[in-house]
């Protein structure tokens with residue numbers, strides 16, 4: 001039985017939040033993340049995914065690194081005062097990040113899947129159509145971006161983020177790697193090459209995941225998210241190499257057995273997300289070249 005005092009995660013950006021006195025995840029402050037079993041089949045299903053995947057020898061080691069480490073399940077006091085509940089115990093993937101910028105991106109043009117209730121189908125279809133899921137193949141579920149000019153966080157309400165259109169989603173991805181004030185209409189993408197680019201950057205990690213999703217037929221991940229984050233404390237330092245930009249996959253309450261077929265819904269959404277990141281990198285590389293050219297030629 002776990003007795004350490006648990007608290008609401010400081011850096012949670014989407015999903016059910018314990019901060020509002022509701023049922024939500026908790027952390028122990030020492031690297032463990034406690035996700036309460038969600039209602040119906042969801043909690044058991046997510047625990048089953050972690051049980052299967054954590055012992056799956058077919059997935060390469062570097063792919064295992066993109067998933068939070070799984071530490072089993074434990075019964076602990078729920079955040080909403082309803083008593084003790086089973087929780088999935090995971091690695092708290094943002095442990096050690098002091099001032100992270102974090103974004104949760106729900107991957108897939110659709111979150112509904114075969115054999116669900118009419119009610120849940122309509123709920124998912126409504127959200128998919130009402131957000132960028134259908135048009136972009138993914139939707140931003142939530143984020144917090146550190147504003148270096150204001151020395152504060154920009155964390156819009158989830159309903160505002162859910163209302164983003166394609167252009168607003170693109171703008172948020174550009175602001176995620178910008179150093180100028182987030183209220184500025186033209187983000188400078190000054191950190192794009194450090195965070196999105198480079199051999200260990202976000203894009204390189206997404207491409208590794210893409211290569212695996214092009215062949216893996218074990219799981220179909222519905223409503224799962226890419227969680228990307230980096231450390232602002234060090235991003236301004238020369239090189240910014242210890243910004244520790246990371247990609248993790250989370251939220252497997254709605255996973256299905258792959259039945260020998262690739263997960264084309266997730267793969268398609270992931271490819272679309274990758275394309276937007278590549279576009280930002282290319283445009284920021286071009287502007288870097290332009291600025292260098294102007295500097296060298298006294299423009």
Ligand SMILES: Nc1ncnc2c1ncn2[C@@H]1O[C@H](COP(=O)(O)OP(=O)(O)OP(=O)(O)O)[C@@H](O)[C@H]1O
Pocket residue numbers: 009011012013014015016025033035068090091092093094104141142223225227250251252253
């Ligand atoms: N292992 C983890 N370590 C640190 N933070 C995490 C971890 N898993 C999730 N989070 C944080 O919690 C948020 C919600 O996670 P998750 O999507 O699993 O919860 P949820 O309530 O099922 O969400 P949804 O309502 O979208 O299904 C994420 O956006 C992220 O900020």
Ligand SMILES: O=P(O)(O)O[C@@H]1[C@@H](O)[C@H](OP(=O)(O)O)[C@@H](OP(=O)(O)O)[C@@H](O)[C@H]1OP(=O)(O)O
Pocket residue numbers: 014015016038039042127141158223253
């Ligand atoms: O509360 P439920 O029934 O588990 O469904 C949640 C819920 O719809 C939640 O929306 P909100 O109540 O936090 O506004 C959804 O979050 P997003 O809209 O950010 O995706 C969850 O995805 C729902 O969970 P599920 O998809 O498992 O039904």
